Structure formats: structure tokens, C-alpha cells
Amino acid sequence: xxxxxxxxxxxxxxxxxxxxxxxxxxxxxxxxxxxxxxxxxxxxxxxxxxxxxxxxxxxxxxxxxxxxxxxxxxxxxxxxxxxxxxxxxxxxxxxxxxxxxxxxxxxxxxxxxxxxxxxxxxxxxxxxxxxxxxxxxxxxxxxxxxxxxxxxxxxxxxxxxxxxxxxxxxxxxxxxxxxxxxxxxxxxxxxxxxxxxxxxxxxxxxxxxxxxxxxxxxxxxxxxxxxxxxxxxxxxxxxxxxxxxxxxxxxxxxxxxxxxxxxxxxxxxxxxxxxxxxxxxxxxxxxxxxxxxxxxxxxxxxxxxxxx
Amino acid sequence: xxxxxxxxxxxxxxxxxxxxxxxxxxxxxxxxxxxxxxxxxxxxxxxxxxxxxxxxxxxxxxxxxxxxxxxxxxxxxxxxxxxxxxxxxxxxxxxxxxxxxxxxxxxxxxxxxxxxxxxxxxxxxxxxxxxxxxxxxxxxxxxxxxxxxxxxxxxxxxxxxxxxxxxxxxxxxxxxxxxxxxxxxxxxxxxxxxxxxxxxxxxxxxxxxxxxxxxxxxxxxxxxxxxxxxxxxxxxxxxxxxxxxxxxxxxxxxxxxxxxxxxxxxxxxxxxxxxxxxxxxxxxxxxxxxxxxxxxxxxxxxxxxxxxxxxxxxxxxxxxxxxxxxxxxxxxxxxxxxxxxxxxxxxxxxxxxxxxxxxxxxxxxxxxxxxxxxxxxxxxxxxxxxxxxxxxxxxxxxxxxxxxxxxxx
Numbered sequence: 001x002x003x004x005x006x007x008x009x010x011x012x013x014x015x016x017x018x019x020x021x022x023x024x025x026x027x028x029x030x031x032x033x034x035x036x037x038x039x040x041x042x043x044x045x046x047x048x049x050x051x052x053x054x055x056x057x058x059x060x061x062x063x064x065x066x067x068x069x070x071x072x073x074x075x076x077x078x079x080x081x082x083x084x085x086x087x088x089x090x091x092x093x094x095x096x097x098x099x100x101x102x103x104x105x106x107x108x109x110x111x112x113x114x115x116x117x118x119x120x121x122x123x124x125x126x127x128x129x130x131x132x133x134x135x136x137x138x139x140x141x142x143x144x145x146x147x148x149x150x151x152x153x154x155x156x157x158x159x160x161x162x163x164x165x166x167x168x169x170x171x172x173x174x175x176x177x178x179x180x181x182x183x184x185x186x187x188x189x190x191x192x193x194x195x196x197x198x199x200x201x202x203x204x205x206x207x208x209x210x211x212x213x214x215x216x217x218x219x220x221x222x223x224x225x226x227x228x229x230x231x232x233x234x235x236x237x238x239x240x241x242x243x244x245x246x247x248x249x250x251x252x253x254x255x256x257x258x259x260x261x262x263x264x265x266x267x268x269x270x271x272x273x274x275x276x277x278x279x280x281x282x283x284x285x286x287x288x289x290x291x292x293x294x295x296x297x298x299x300x301x302x303x304x305x306x307x308x
Numbered sequence: 309x310x311x312x313x314x315x316x317x318x319x320x321x322x323x324x325x326x327x328x329x330x331x332x333x334x335x336x337x338x339x340x341x342x343x344x345x346x347x348x349x350x351x352x353x354x355x356x357x358x359x360x361x362x363x364x365x366x367x368x369x370x371x372x373x374x375x376x377x378x379x380x381x382x383x384x385x386x387x388x389x390x391x392x393x394x395x396x397x398x399x400x401x402x403x404x405x406x407x408x409x410x411x412x413x414x415x416x417x418x419x420x421x422x423x424x425x426x427x428x429x430x431x432x433x434x435x436x437x438x439x440x441x442x443x444x445x446x447x448x449x450x451x452x453x454x455x456x457x458x459x460x461x462x463x464x465x466x467x468x469x470x471x472x473x474x475x476x477x478x479x480x481x482x483x484x485x486x487x488x489x490x491x492x493x494x495x496x497x498x499x500x501x502x503x504x505x506x507x508x509x510x511x512x513x514x515x516x517x518x519x520x521x522x523x524x525x526x527x528x529x530x531x532x533x534x535x536x537x538x539x540x541x542x543x544x545x546x547x548x549x550x551x552x553x554x555x556x557x558x559x560x561x562x563x564x565x566x567x568x569x570x571x572x573x574x575x576x577x578x579x580x581x582x583x584x585x586x587x588x589x590x591x592x593x594x595x596x597x598x599x600x601x602x603x604x605x606x607x608x609x610x611x612x613x614x615x616x617x618x619x620x621x622x623x624x625x626x627x628x629x630x631x632x633x634x635x636x637x638x639x640x641x642x643x644x645x646x647x648x649x650x651x652x653x654x655x656x657x658x659x660x661x662x663x664x665x666x667x668x669x670x671x672x673x674x675x676x677x678x679x680x681x682x683x684x685x686x687x688x689x690x691x692x693x694x695x696x697x698x699x700x701x702x703x704x705x706x707x708x709x710x711x712x713x714x715x716x717x
Contacts, residue, residue: 055529057704077530084529086706088522093322101318105311105530149526 005032008068008157008188009054015062016049016212023049024212027063031157031205036179036189038199038220040292041209042300047192048085050209051159055082067157078107081155083163085192087146091135095126095145098134099152106153113152120148124174140171147175151182158182161192176202196292206292208299215299220292227295231288232259232270238280246270258288311531315539316546323510323547333551336506337558369409371438372399373445376416380449388445400426412442479670490668491581496591497664500598502555503548504630508623510547511606513616514540515699520615524703533700537692541603548599590667590677597684598660602630604691605657611698612710629657633665644671653680656687 009031016024024046031037041047052058054065056072067076089098096117103113121127124144129137134145147163163179164172176198183189183202193199199206199220206223208216216223231250234240234257242249246265251258261270267287274282290298323329372391373380385392391408393399399411403426410427423442455464476483515537518524527536606626613619633640633652640649640662652662653676663680666672672680702710 052525052704057525057528072529074528074530074532074535080529082526082529084522084525086522086525089526090322090517090523091521097318097322101314102526102530104314105527 005034007031008033009037009190010066010069011050011054011063012066013063014050014053014060014065016046016053016058017061022212024053027209027212027214029207029214029217031188031190033188034183034186035204036183036191036202038203038206039190039192039209040194040199040206040296041215042296045209046212047209048161051082051084051161051190051192055080055159077105078153079156081106081150081153081158083146083150083158083160085161087161089134089142089146089149092133094131095121095134095137096130099145099149102149103152106155108153116152117148120152123178124148140167143167144171144175147178151178154182154185155187157188157190159190162194163191164193164195164198196296199292208296210299216295223295224289224292227290227298230261230263231290232261232267233257233286233288234259234282235284236280236282240280241274241277243273246273255283309535311535312539312542315531315536316543319540319543320546323543324550329547330554332509333506333554337555369438370407371410371412371441372402372408373412373414374399375414377414377418377446379453380414380445381452384445384449384452390445396424403427410438412438412445414446418446489582489584489587489670492583493587493591493664493668496595497661497668499552500595500660500664501630501634502552503599504602504627506551507544507548507603508606508626509620511544511603512610512619512623512626514544514607515611515703516613516616516619519611519703519706522706524699528700528703533696537607537696537699540607541600541692541695544603544607545599586674587667587670590672590681591664593681594660594663594667594684597681597688598664600688601656601660601684601691602626604688604695608691608695608698611695611702612712612715613702614705614707614709618709626657630661632658633662637665640665641669641671654683656683656691659684659687 007030009029011027011029014024014027015022027046027050039047039050049058050065053060054067054072056074065071067080070076072080089102093101096114099117099120100110100113103117104110108116118127118130121130126137126141126144129141134142137145143163143166147160150160151158158179160179164175167175179189179191180202189202191198191203203220205219206216207214208223216227218226232247235255236257237255240249240252240257245262247259247261247270249257250260259270261267271282271285274280370391371389372393373385374393374396382392390412393402393411396411396413399408399413402408403411406428410425413424413426415421415424423446425438425442427438451467454467458464458467515524518527609622609626610616610619636648636652639646640652643649644666649662652658653666653672659680663672663677663684667677698710698715701715
């Protein structure tokens with residue numbers, strides 16, 4: 001895949017073993033400057049391991065993980081903002097002190113850090129909580145503070161692992177807006193989420209990780225196209241005939257139905273069959289593109305719910 | 309370096325803001341002073357009560373004596389209102405039937421068999437008050453007889469009062485004062501042990517908060533673990549000094565106000581405490597080195613645990629290792645070449661206390677001190693590296709204890 005924009009993240013032939021268990025197998029991908037990159041997969045697929053290795057918390061067994069062409073070191077924390085999956089802040093410290101501390105560690109001076117922290121608190125409606133201890137804030141409020149700590153130094157690359165997890169729809173929308181704002185200012189976002197509607201809304205490209213390997217990788221459109229669709233939505237009159245060899249009727253209302261055609265069968269064959277049946281008259285149809293949610297479910301159907 | 313400063317500033321200020329920090333700083337010295345005060349007052353009161361009771365009991369008691377040594381004169385017996393018993397059996401029988409409060413029997417060969425006392429049982433809280441009377445009666449009578457037989461007044465005085473000894477000691481041609489010489493370097497020993505007691509919990513739990521709060525991952529991507537751990541160790545050191553100042557400053561003020569009533573060991577005043585530059589420099593270096601060794605090991609050890617509660621269970625071990633040399637003080641004072649003393653001198657966790665004791669009492673040579681200092685410095689580096697590795701590795705292991713074997717793997 002050729003891109004005009006330079007890459008911010010380059011993962012080359014990355015492999016990771018924990019003991020004798022190989023958790024990541026030859027993973028290759030790039031995250032381009034200014035894009036929102038969805039890094040997806042079921043629990044246990046290897047997303048957090050990849051991110052932790054990218055950010056220097058783990059040593060890779062094989063391959064290279066580079067940010068701006070270099071292995072990550074904490075000196076690069078000025079340009080990277082990381083919201084981990086396992087996250088938390090100093091529970092007994094005042095909100096403003098914690099925000100200033102992390103911003104200063106990310107290279108801001110104290111006055112600048114305080115001013116930006118107050119401005120962020122205003123933005124997310126928590127001005128009155130600046131001097132409250134974090135433990136006195138609700139879970140959602142704490143999550144806003146955590147995102148604030150991640151973006152206060154205005155990083156070029158934001159790595160956000162489940163940033164909207166457990167938020168109510170209003171606050172989720174607020175946080176999505178903030179992420180979009182950062183992106184519109186040129187930041188690159190690497191987003192881990194299980195919410196496929198967020199991916200559809202925000203992401204330019206995605207990588208879907210399964211069993212430590214890239215199962216799907218590309219723009220959202222490319223992934224949908226490559227995954228293909230085998231659903232036809234029909235508006236009809238008359239009697240819709242069954243044909244187990246060609247398709248399965250997955251949904252049927254009096255004048256509406258959804259057909260899932262069999263693997264190896266083309267749409268021409270399905271429509272050819274329906275056209276020859278005088279008992280049914282097709283008034284309109286649509287060959288559906290699958291949603292990312294459909295793709296995710298289809299990809300993981302053999303693993304069931306829970307840990308993948 | 310800037311981030312080390314940031315960590316120190318954050319850690320020190322947030323601890324100074326905590327009421328628990330000040331409580332933990334002020335409570336132990338107050339508690340110790342209270343215990344000393346109560347013990348002293350209780351012992352004084354018990355002594356007075358015992359003396360008063362003994363005097364009252366002796367005065368109202370009917371006591372009989374059988375002196376086969378012939379040392380105690382009849383005049384003394386009359387003066388002390390004591391009855392003379394003809395036989396030991398009669399005296400014992402009189403105590404048994406309650407007609408005598410006590411019977412004191414001095415056998416002929418008293419120096420071999422000792423004095424025998426028979427008395428009414430007065431319960432555990434009222435021990436018999438006659439023991440000292442029995443001993444004093446014989447000793448005073450013996451002295452009186454000796455004094456009467458000797459005409460030399462100086463010998464008489466020597467028998468009546470133990471002479472005082474004034475000693476003057478020299479080292480390398482200069483006059484020394486053993487007890488006073490201990491004071492200045494001894495302060496480092498006291499300060500080190502106080503630091504361990506006051507700071508051990510903060511040390512061992514200093515990184516567990518980051519693990520419990522899930523802050524570690526965000527921190528480790530923002531700052532080098534080396535800067536974080538160095539900052540934490542230095543901030544613990546600063547907080548320890550603050551705690552020591554909280555104890556020392558009131559003591560100095562009290563000393564300033566009441567110095568005329570206080571005598572330091574060796575009979576010196578505060579302004580005349582002997583200050584030997586060599587022992588003070590070594591004392592300071594052993595103190596700082598020891599503090600870093602302890603802090604490093606405890607911070608690292610704490611990093612292996614997922615919570616403060618779990619790490620805190622091992623606090624006792626850390627404190628014991630610092631105090632272990634105190635239990636072996638007899639060896640350290642008298643047998644510096646014994647294996648145990650050498651082990652304590654060079655084993656990282658016992659070295660600081662042992663070295664500070666030996667430095668205070670002057671049983672460590674300069675060459676030995678330099679070698680020990682190198683060992684302490686090396687231990688400090690190892691301790692800091694252990695702390696960094698333990699935090700870096702342990703930080704990702706939420707809810708699980710890391711074994712040292714895993715760490716070294």
C-alpha cells in the first residue's frame with residue numbers, strides 16, 4: 001500500500017513471545033501522519049502488547065517498532081500522549097496538581113501546564129473540581145481528567161486505549177469531539193476501541209488483529225470491500241421463493257427480506273433465479289456493504305464471546 | 309535531571325500536605341517521651357512507695373535474729389529493736405505460727421551459705437522488705453568492727469566510702485574523652501535508626517501507590533524509570549530529614565532552655581562536644597550511604613508487590629536488619645575481628661548500623677572505613693538498579709507479586 005503522507009508509526013515484522021507462547025506473529029503496519037488509525041481486535045488479540053512494545057514498556061522478541069523513525073524513549077514523551085487501558089491517577093491528590101505534574105513531565109513549564117489544565121477543565125465542565133481530590137470525582141469525571149493528562153502537552157501522536165470506555169453517551173460524544181479537534185490540528189491518533197460506531201465515525205484506516213496477526217488492514221472502505229458482502233436487501237411483492245443452494249433468508253417481513261447468499265455463488269446467479277420465478281416481483285434491492293461490527297462478528301464467530 | 313527535580317518536588321510537596329505524614333513524624337517521639345516519662349514516674353513512685361512501705365513494715369514488724377557469725381553486736385540488735393532467737397528451728401517455727409514477722413539466720417559459714425531469711429508471705433505486689441535489712445545488718449556490723457580495729461583514717465575512709473576514679477585518656481598524643489567522643493558520630497547512628505523506623509513504611513510502599521492506582525504505565529512512558537526512582541529515593545531522603553528535624557529541633561530548643569539541668573555523657577556541655585573531623589565525615593558518609601542502600605532496597609522490594617498492604621507485611625524484616633547489629637553490640641564493642649562483626653560490617657543491610665557503631669566507638673581504622681564505604685557505595689548503586697528494574701518490570705504486573713527469580717531472568 002502506498003501513501004503520500006509520511007508515517008508516524010512503523011511496525012516492521014514485529015513478533016512477541018511470552019515464554020514459549022507466541023502472542024504476536026510477524027505484524028506489519030504503519031500509522032500515517034494526521035490520520036486516525038483504528039487498532040482493533042478482541043480481548044487478548046495482542047493490541048495492548050503491541051502498544052506497550054511500541055512505547056518501550058516491553059522489549060520486542062523480533063522486529064522493529066518505530067515512532068518518527070526511532071525506537072520510543074521517554075525523551076519522546078513530549079510528542080506522544082498515551083492513555084493506557086490499565087489507567088489511573090493519584091487518587092488522593094488534587095486534580096490540578098496531578099494534571100500539572102504530568103504536563104511538566106511531558107515538557108511543559110509549570111505556568112503553562114497550570115493554564116492549559118484550567119482551560120481543559122473548563123472545556124470539559126470540571127472547573128469547580130480543580131482542587132478536589134481525584135477520588136472524590138465520579139468514574140466519568142476521572143476519565144475526562146485522564147484524557148486531559150494525555151493531551152495537555154498537545155502531542156503529535158496520541159495512543160488511546162479505550163478512551164470512551166464506560167462513559168455515558170454525552171461524555172463519550174464530548175471526548176470524541178476533543179479527539180477530533182486534536183486531529184484537525186494535525187495530531188495523529190492511534191485508537192483502540194471495541195465500539196465500531198466510533199471507528200466508522202473517526203478512523204481513516206484500521207487494522208484488525210486476530211491471534212497476534214493482522215486479519216484485516218486498510219482504509220475502512222478497503223476493509224469492507226475486501227471482506228465482501230453476501231447480503232441482499234429486497235423490497236418485493238408476491239411470494240419469495242426459498243433456494244437453499246443459492247441463499248438463506250435471514251430476515252423476512254411481508255414485503256421486505258434479507259438474503260444471505262452462499263459462498264461461491266454470485267449475485268447474478270441469485271438475481272437470475274429470482275427473475276425466472278413468476279411468483280415474486282422485485283421492486284427494489286440493495287447489495288449491502290457489511291458494517292465493521294458485522295465484519296468483527298464474522299471474523300471472531302469461531303471464538304465466541306469473551307477473551308479471544 | 310529536570311524530571312528528577314519534578315518528581316522530588318511533587319513527591320515532597322504531596323507528602324508534606326498529608327496530615328498522616330506529620331502525625332507519623334510527631335507521634336513516635338511523643339510516644340517514646342511519654343513511655344520514658346511514664347516508666348520513670350512509675351518506677352520512682354514504686355520505689356518511694358516500696359521504701360515507705362518497707363520502713364512502715366519494718367517498724368511495725370516483729371523480727372528475730374540468730375547470728376552464729378558473732379559479727380552483729382547486741383547493741384546493734386537492741387538499737388534496731390530486733391529479738392535474738394536461740395535456735396534456727398525456734399525462729400522458723402515462730403514465723404510459721406505467725407508470732408514473728410521475720411526471722412534472719414546468719415549461719416557460721418555465712419560467706420559460703422549466705423544469709424537465710426524466713427518471713428510471712430505478703431503477696432506478689434508486696435515482696436518481703438527484710439532482704440536489704442538482713443544484708444545491711446551484717447555488712448554494716450562487719451565494717452564497724454573493721455573500722456574499730458584499724459587506726460589508719462584513710463583505710464577507714466576507704467572501707468566506708470568507695471573512692472572516685474578520674475581517668476584521663478590519650479590517643480595519638482591528644483587527650484580524649486571516650487564517652488564524650490561518642491556523642492557527635494553517635495548522632496548519625498541515632499539519626500539513621502530513626503530514619504529507618506520513621507521512613508521504612510514510606511520506602512516500601514513508595515511505588516505500590518502507582519501500581520494500585522494504575523499510574524505506573526502512564527508514568528513509565530513519560531519519564532525514565534531511572535529518573536523516577538532516583539527522584540523518589542531523594543524525596544524520601546528529604547522527607548526523612550524533615551522528620552528528623554521535627555524531632556531534633558524541639559530537643560535542641562529544650563536543651564537550650566534547660567541545659568544547666570542536663571549533663572551529657574562524659575560530663576561535657578553542648579558547646580564542648582568533641583568534634584573529630586574524621587569520625588564526623590565518615591559518620592555522615594555512612595549515614596547517607598546507608599540511607600540510600602536501605603531506601604533503594606526497600607523501594608525495589610516494595611515494587612515487587614501489587615499493593616501497599618502486601619508489601620507492608622515485610623516491613624518488620626527491613627527494620628530488624630537495620631537493628632540486628634544493635635543485638636550484637638557486645639561483639640562489635642569488644643571483638644572487632646570476629647567473623648560475625650566482619651559479616652555485619654560488609655553485608656549491605658547490616659553494614660550501615662555496624663559501621664556507624666564502630667565509627668562512634670572508634671574501632672574502625674581509616675583503611676577499613678574506606679573499604680566499607682566502597683562496599684556501601686556499591687550496595688547503594690546495586691540497590692538503586694534493583695529498585696529501577698523492579699519498578700519497571702513490576703509496574704506492568706497489576707495484581708501479581710513478582711519473584712526475584714523472574715526479575716533476574
